[in-house]
Amino acid sequence: MIPEIGHFALILALCLAVTLAVVPLWGAWRRNLGAMALAPSLAVGVLVFSVIAFACLATAFLQDDFSVRVVAANSNSLLPPIYKFSALWGNHEGSLLLWVTILAGWMAAVATFSQQLPTVVLARVLAVMGIIAVGFLSFSLLTSNPFERLLPSTPADGNDLNPLLQDPGLIIHPPLLYMGYVGFSVAFAFAIAALLGGRLDAAWARWSRPWTNVAWAFLSAGIMLGSWWAYYELGWGGWWFWDPVENASFMPWLAGTALLHSLAVTEKRGLFKSWTVLLAIFAFSLSLLGTFLVRSGVLTSVHAFATDPARGLFILVFLALVVGGSLGLYAMRAPTVTSRIGFAWLSRETLLLFNNLVFTVATLTVLFGTLFPLVMDAFELGKYSVGPPYFNAIFVPLMALLMPVMGIGPLSRWKQDSAARWRAELLLPGLAAVACGLLLPLFGQGYNLWVALAVTLAAWLVLGLARDLHNRIRSAPSIARGLRRLPASYWGMQLAHFGFAACVVGAVAVTQYSIEHDLKMAPGDSETLAGYRFEFLGLARVEGPNYLAQEARFAVTRNGRPVARLAAQKRRYLASGSVMTEAAIDDGLFRDLYVAMGEPVGSGGAWAIRLHYKPMVRWLWLGALFMAIGGLTTVADRRYRRHRAPARAPGGREAAHGTPA
Amino acid sequence: MAPRLKLFIPLALFGVLALLLARGLQLDPKELPSALIDRPLPNFSLPALESGDMLTNATVTGEVALFNVWATWCITCRVEHPYLEKLAAAGVPIYGINYKDDSSAARRWLAELGNPYRANIVDAEGTLGLDLGVYGAPETYLVDGAGIVRYRHVGEVNDRIWESTLGPLYRQLAGGESGS
Amino acid sequence: MRLCLTVLLMLLALPSAAVIETYEFSAPELEVRYRSLSQELRCPKCQNQNIADSNAPISKDLRRLLYQQLEAGATDQEILEDMVRRYGEFVRYRPDFDRNTVLLWLAPLLFLALGGALAAVVLRRARGGPTQALDSDERARLDALLADKDRAQ
Numbered sequence: 002m003i004p005e006i007g008h009f010a011l012i013l014a015l016c017l018a019v020t021l022a023v024v025p026l027w028g029a030w031r032r033n034l035g036a037m038a039l040a041p042s043l044a045v046g047v048l049v050f051s052v053i054a055f056a057c058l059a060t061a062f063l064q065d066d067f068s069v070r071v072v073a074a075n076s077n078s079l080l081p082p083i084y085k086f087s088a089l090w091g092n093h094e095g096s097l098l099l100w101v102t103i104l105a106g107w108m109a110a111v112a113t114f115s116q117q118l119p120t121v122v123l124a125r126v127l128a129v130m131g132i133i134a135v136g137f138l139s140f141s142l143l144t145s146n147p148f149e150r151l152l153p154s155t156p157a158d159g160n161d162l163n164p165l166l167q168d169p170g171l172i173i174h175p176p177l178l179y180m181g182y183v184g185f186s187v188a189f190a191f192a193i194a195a196l197l198g199g200r201l202d203a204a205w206a207r208w209s210r211p212w213t214n215v216a217w218a219f220l221s222a223g224i225m226l227g228s229w230w231a232y233y234e235l236g237w238g239g240w241w242f243w244d245p246v247e248n249a250s251f252m253p254w255l256a257g258t259a260l261l262h263s264l265a266v267t268e269k270r271g272l273f274k275s276w277t278v279l280l281a282i283f284a285f286s287l288s289l290l291g292t293f294l295v296r297s298g299v300l301t302s303v304h305a306f307a308t309d310p311a312r313g314l315f316i317l318v319f320l321a322l323v324v325g326g327s328l329g330l331y332a333m334r335a336p337t338v339t340s341r342i343g344f345a346w347l348s349r350e351t352l353l354l355f356n357n358l359v360f361t362v363a364t365l366t367v368l369f370g371t372l373f374p375l376v377m378d379a380f381e382l383g384k385y386s387v388g389p390p391y392f393n394a395i396f397v398p399l400m401a402l403l404m405p406v407m408g409i410g411p412l413s414r415w416k417q418d419s420a421a422r423w424r425a426e427l428l429l430p431g432l433a434a435v436a437c438g439l440l441l442p443l444f445g446q447g448y449n450l451w452v453a454l455a456v457t458l459a460a461w462l463v464l465g466l467a468r469d470l471h472n473r474i475r476s477a478p479s480i481a482r483g484l485r486r487l488p489a490s491y492w493g494m495q496l497a498h499f500g501f502a503a504c505v506v507g508a509v510a511v512t513q514y515s516i517e518h519d520l521k522m523a524p525g526d527s528e529t530l531a532g533y534r535f536e537f538l539g540l541a542r543v544e545g546p547n548y549l550a551q552e553a554r555f556a557v558t559r560n561g562r563p564v565a566r567l568a569a570q571k572r573r574y575l576a577s578g579s580v581m582t583e584a585a586i587d588d589g590l591f592r593d594l595y596v597a598m599g600e601p602v603g604s605g606g607a608w609a610i611r612l613h614y615k616p617m618v619r620w621l622w623l624g625a626l627f628m629a630i631g632g633l634t635t636v637a638d639r640r641y642r643r644h645r646a647p648a649r650a651p652g653g654r655e656a657a658h659g660t661p662a
Numbered sequence: 663m664a665p666r667l668k669l670f671i672p673l674a675l676f677g678v679l680a681l682l683l684a685r686g687l688q689l690d691p692k693e694l695p696s697a698l699i700d701r702p703l704p705n706f707s708l709p710a711l712e713s714g715d716m717l718t719n720a721t722v723t724g725e726v727a728l729f730n731v732w733a734t735w736c737i738t739c740r741v742e743h744p745y746l747e748k749l750a751a752a753g754v755p756i757y758g759i760n761y762k763d764d765s766s767a768a769r770r771w772l773a774e775l776g777n778p779y780r781a782n783i784v785d786a787e788g789t790l791g792l793d794l795g796v797y798g799a800p801e802t803y804l805v806d807g808a809g810i811v812r813y814r815h816v817g818e819v820n821d822r823i824w825e826s827t828l829g830p831l832y833r834q835l836a837g838g839e840s841g842s
Numbered sequence: 843m844r845l846c847l848t849v850l851l852m853l854l855a856l857p858s859a860a861v862i863e864t865y866e867f868s869a870p871e872l873e874v875r876y877r878s879l880s881q882e883l884r885c886p887k888c889q890n891q892n893i894a895d896s897n898a899p900i901s902k903d904l905r906r907l908l909y910q911q912l913e914a915g916a917t918d919q920e921i922l923e924d925m926v927r928r929y930g931e932f933v934r935y936r937p938d939f940d941r942n943t944v945l946l947w948l949a950p951l952l953f954l955a956l957g958g959a960l961a962a963v964v965l966r967r968a969r970g971g972p973t974q975a976l977d978s979d980e981r982a983r984l985d986a987l988l989a990d991k992d993r994a995q
Binding site for chain 3: 272301377382383384385387391394598
Binding site: 694695696697698762788791792793794795797798 | 886887899900903904907926927928929930932
């Protein structure tokens with residue numbers, strides 16, 4: 002009964018979404034206020050029914066209702082309850098329901114927090130989101146119904162959740178990632194609404210900025226968790242594989258990064274309007290493209306869902322309608338007159354333009370590299386693989402190009418700045434950065450040019466940030482007062498840029514300084530890696546809730562002093578029989594020690610063991626976390642929340658401007 | 663170019679991308695053509711399963727033939743076995759490459775299920791398999807009279823496959839030879 | 843038979859168990875090259891994995907071949923070419939620079955050049971314009987829009 006309620010709720014959500022997609026747009030066109038005013042309640046309605054559907058599916062999972070096909074295929078009665086819940090999005094159908102629910106959540110949030118918007122704008126924004134909801138709800142109902150039953154042949158027990166997904170990181174990784182993906186639909190909807198209204202102005206940029214920042218923050222956190230999970234769960238110690246599915250989440254992030262910087266220029270200076278709109282369309286289109294790539298099977302990936310050409314076709318048609326439609330609208334309605342607003346070559350505008358350039362080129366290159374095998378196959382030119390060596394070769398120089406400019410960015414002035422001022426401000430940070438680059442790698446495993454370069458650039462960023470902070474609080478009566486006076490959006494920028502610098506140092510240090518050793522070890526053996534002595538103490542049998550494991554126990558010492566005890570496992574899951582490596586990691590701010598078990602070697606109780614020394618790998622994820630927190634912090638800025646001014650009647654004026662020609 | 667026309671560039675680029683993706687839906691990214699097509703069968707010198715005599719390229723080439731990679735641990739091989747018998751009965755020369763298998767188990771299998779093969783090359787270590795670019799069993803190679811690999815089929819050979827791809831190619835090669 | 847099926851299904855399943863092998867190299871440089879080459883070669887049968895991380899039987903064979911070739915003194919180039927001869931261009935994650943892949947390798951430069959040209963045009967235009975962002979009329983409208991709590995009636 003519960004699955005049927007869920008199914009019915011999903012159908013009702015679709016009905017409301019269709020109404021939302023049609024009626025407010027019609028209202029905006031005919032200037033019918035009643036029709037426009039329906040939008041917020043409809044958006045909330047879609048959320049209510051999506052949540053009911055979601056709750057019904059969650060109940061089916063938690064109650065082991067194996068008559069529901071996705072539950073039977075992805076859960077098992079032995080599974081711990083938390084994983085039964087997260088098994089909901091460990092499959093195509095359920096994850097799509099999560100997608101839809103999150104989209105409805107963003108819609109309802111826009112409806113709730115944007116009451117100060119002119120009715121016509123809010124109506125258009127919500128209607129555009131409604132159109133997207135219609136697409137995904139019908140996708141779910143028509144091709145991937147999560148409530149499909151296996152009647153009467155209900156299996157006695159389920160197939161189990163893939164053991165790789167039975168992990169705390171994977172409980173929250175997909176929701177965060179989808180929050181980001183789907184969150185870009187808000188910026189997209191604002192852009193489309195602005196195009197429909199025929200007015201691309203600073204107001205539009207200000208409205209969509211906080212939404213974009215939040216979506217970007219979630220996406221950053223989601224990608225970070227995915228990378229962290231791959232590092233400890235896949236047992237390989239890698240943290241980024243440039244797999245098509247990873248790229249599918251990384252491309253919207255890159256485009257989103259360009260977008261949120263471009264929005265800053267548009268809001269502050271009224272510049273790059275047309276370009277910013279294009280980026281908003283681009284970022285969300287890449288989210289949709291990612292969905293297509295992950296679920297259609299056109300590219301091979303380790304992480305792809307079970308694929309089905311019918312689903313691929315559905316998303317492709319939807320993608321063509323949404324992206325084609327919005328780019329068509331852009332072509333028809335984007336302003337052709339170039340902006341009259343000027344700025345000097347040395348100015349913040351120029352630097353942000355450069356940022357846009359680098360991130361757009363990076364996005365396009367990742368897109369092209371990801372699709373290249375498909376291009377070659379389509380033209381029958383052979384089968385090619387494009388992997389990490391290519392992407393690293395492209396990406397590292399691009400980031401190296403960006404960072405020198407990024408260091409000046411926060412210090413620079415709008416409209417016009419001067420080289421003399423930059424010299425005066427940045428001479429000291431520059432020299433100090435070079436000194437850091439020369440000295441700090443001496444603490445690593447031997448001097449390394451790449452690390453020196455990364456440290457120099459990162460120090461350049463951080464010292465530039467510090468210099469700027471110093472300038473801003475210099476005139477305040479006390480440091481505390483000065484710090485408190487700074488707006489939240491400024492703190493957000495500081496945190497995010499700092500996080501970026503940490504990421505770069507972490508990525509380069511771990512790539513250059515990692516030590517990895519695969520060897521045969523029997524209990525009693527020991528091996529020394531980067532000054533750490535790993536002693537294999539012995540083996541033990543461990544019983545988990547739904548698995549049996551062999552556990553290899555290690556004691557790590559350094560210069561005779563104990564550092565850590567590590568217990569790596571090799572698990573056999575009872576329901577599926579699959580074998581999993583569970584790495585043991587001793588984490589630290591400056592290094593991780595990592596032990597993983599392979600297979601037994603010979604008959605003497607020896608095992609193939611992998612030992613890793615991973616310096617500064619945590620900086621990657623801490624850096625990404627800083628970026629995410631930075632993105633969220635900007636939303637607290639006062640300028641996004643004030644406006645309780647006495648009512649005038651400019652809304653009517655907007656509507657007058659806003660009718661399509 | 664008129665300013666308005668320039669704004670259509672993103673739409674046009676997206677159109678190209680959409681066409682590419684639509685084409686992509688019809689392609690199978692996992693299907694790999696053999697790198698050996700139109701190149702000679704790699705050199706080898708391996709024992710025959712039945713007699714233990716050394717087999718080389720020279721002993722197995724000379725006429726158009728199928729080379730079938732099989733093993734007793736391969737489930738699909740058992741499924742395709744009856745069809746291979748049918749082909750052999752129809753006069754198609756088939757050589758077996760017994761890939762990473764236990765020879766006594768392989769002999770039992772042939773005694774039990776019948777032997778459609780002219781001869782079986784024992785590739786216990788998978789070295790010939792590596793040279794051929796085999797990545798699993800069953801795989802079937804079509805080799806012409808000059809010892810040149812012409813086609814590879816990955817997976818089961820059955821009536822549908824034979825009638826649509828392998829068969830016509832075989833007849834064409836065999837016919838061309840008898841004609842010349 | 844049953845067991846075979848289970849084993850096969852396990853091999854086809856997601857990568858789960860780490861691949862750890864204990865080849866003994868005659869020189870430490872060989873181990874470094876082994877590691878980097880095994881990460882650059884793609885497992886022909888897997889979803890999307892290099893042979894270092896994949897536990898498919900074919901990857902195991904390829905790793906052994908790679909080990910033997912390294913010990914026999916082959917250069918990286920020779921080893922890669924040999925692998926391509928067996929399995930096609932598909933096996934290398936770093937596509938060779940040839941007629942077909944020219945566009946791939948030049949794409950970033952092309953994008954950068956196009957974008958740079960576009961940015962240059964924007965910059966040249968911008969230098970002429972007035973530096974005031976919004977004229978007073980626009981400023982008033984922006985304030986009105988942002989300050990407006992009431993929605994259009």
